[in-house]
Amino acid sequence: KKTIPEFDGFTIDAKYQVMHGQSFTSEQKNAWQAVVDLCDEFKAADKYVISLPMWNFGIPYKLKHYFDVIAQPGQTFT
Numbered sequence: 446k447k448t449i450p451e452f453d454g455f456t457i458d459a460k461y462q463v464m465h466g467q468s469f470t471s472e473q474k475n476a477w478q479a480v481v482d483l484c485d486e487f488k489a490a491d492k493y494v495i496s497l498p499m500w501n502f503g504i505p506y507k508l509k510h511y512f513d514v515i516a517q518p519g520q521t522f523t
Contacts, residue, residue, distance in 0.1 A: 449511055450479040464518055483511075484520035 450456060455470075459477035462469050469477060497505060515521055 449507065449514055450476070450483065452480075452510070452514055456480060460517065480514055480517055481520060484515050484517060487515045488521065 455472045455476035456479075459469055459473035459480075462473060463477070495508070497508060503509075
């Protein structure tokens with residue numbers, strides 16, 4: 446089972462460091478590396494097929510969480 450990193454605390458701080466072109470603390474670096482690893486895995490695929498139920502006319506939380514984690518500056522967009 447693949448674990449999606451939580452996007453809180455050091456990870457959010459690291460994102461702002463990236464956006465402002467500043468360096469990381471060691472905790473931020475470790476948190477950001479988990480995001481980078483997930484983005485790299487996403488970018489390595491040729492195609493995606495997503496099949497899931499809609500809940501209250503929306504997508505399940507974990508898929509939204511995945512999208513939120515991989516949509517990062519310098520990783521999946523510039």
